[in-house]
Amino acid sequence: MKIALTPIAGLILDSALFTSFAVQAAPIEWKFYTYFAANDKPTELHKAFADDVSKASQGRLKIKVFSSGELPYKASDVLRAVATDQVQMGDVALGFVAGDVPELNAFAMPFACTSIDKFYDKAAPAVETDVNAVLSTKFKTRSIMQWVMPPQQLWLVKPISGIEGLKNLKIRSWNREQADVMKLVGGSGVTITPAEVIPALQRGVVDGAFTAAVPALDWKFNEVTKMGYMLNLTLAHQVMTVNEQALNKLPADLKQLLTRKAVEWAPKYRQTMIDSDKSARKTLTEKGMTLLDPTPQDMEKLRAMTQPMWAEWSGKNGAMAQKMLNTAVEACR
Numbered sequence: 001m002k003i004a005l006t007p008i009a010g011l012i013l014d015s016a017l018f019t020s021f022a023v024q025a026a027p028i029e030w031k032f033y034t035y036f037a038a039n040d041k042p043t044e045l046h047k048a049f050a051d052d053v054s055k056a057s058q059g060r061l062k063i064k065v066f067s068s069g070e071l072p073y074k075a076s077d078v079l080r081a082v083a084t085d086q087v088q089m090g091d092v093a094l095g096f097v098a099g100d101v102p103e104l105n106a107f108a109m110p111f112a113c114t115s116i117d118k119f120y121d122k123a124a125p126a127v128e129t130d131v132n133a134v135l136s137t138k139f140k141t142r143s144i145m146q147w148v149m150p151p152q153q154l155w156l157v158k159p160i161s162g163i164e165g166l167k168n169l170k171i172r173s174w175n176r177e178q179a180d181v182m183k184l185v186g187g188s189g190v191t192i193t194p195a196e197v198i199p200a201l202q203r204g205v206v207d208g209a210f211t212a213a214v215p216a217l218d219w220k221f222n223e224v225t226k227m228g229y230m231l232n233l234t235l236a237h238q239v240m241t242v243n244e245q246a247l248n249k250l251p252a253d254l255k256q257l258l259t260r261k262a263v264e265w266a267p268k269y270r271q272t273m274i275d276s277d278k279s280a281r282k283t284l285t286e287k288g289m290t291l292l293d294p295t296p297q298d299m300e301k302l303r304a305m306t307q308p309m310w311a312e313w314s315g316k317n318g319a320m321a322q323k324m325l326n327t328a329v330e331a332c333r
Contacts, residue, residue, distance in 0.1 A: 028250065030063045032089035033082075035075035035096070035194065038067040040218045041276050042149070042238075046091060049265050053258060061254050063089065074193060075174075079241065083139035088246040092239045095175035101134055102317045106324035107148075107237040108177045109313060110306035113332035114151050114232045116277075120270045122331035127324055131239065134320065140244045144262040147269040149212045149236035150277035152178070154229040155221050156208035157201060159290060163298045172197055172209035177309065181233065184305045198224060212236065213280040214273065222287040230293045231302070 050063035167186035179189025
């Protein structure tokens, strides 16, 4: 039987259909938080990645990147912010969230892996399954990209000639392992957030700080420090993390697009960090800083001093930690 619609009923039906279409066509908006500052190189990369996803999805998935100070989170908060869907994506530094996922912090072991190329070619693919197993089980999140900051160096207010000069120095350390290294050489580590590093160096609260050359240049270390002691201590292991529920709610094609774009952008992060590290070292030198490589003898001492940290850490954090460390060391050998 054919039902005739009154003009009013037809208008109501047309309105409902239009509203349904508008709801379906509305773009999906995600928040992406990074603890790096707005003008830092990683933030620029994240924004370029997010813009590419938006363009490739024809505006159906819009990712807005928020940097340090724009949302009320510290670096140690990012994983939990993603897990609770306060933001749908986050740049998680595993060294900062070691209290939440200690077994994933294998790359923080001194000298376990210091090659960016080996990290991307071998180490990251080898640990991806284990990283996601832990993130999913503990926080219902997952990694769509692993990347690394360049090797961590030691930036000092006053020049030294070798590791003996590190005795009695207070150094800003952003993870426990860096503080432990300082203790082994006769100094001490001090926990300070990224935003407080420059003021702490200016006021003499600390004598130096661990970070890579790229943020050292971004944060203008050349104005408050004189030397870079180029230890190549570790790589800073970063994970582009997404909320699993938010990811699974995406239409299948958008979910596929996001994961495909992450794979596509990983080599760009890699090359950008390699190029930026070289450029930062050159620029810092031109600005008057001395970049000193440890002597082979000092490097041998440092490796011998720090080697027991590996066994202590893996023994404390279980089988997954041992597996992650073994995989990292083997891949970066």
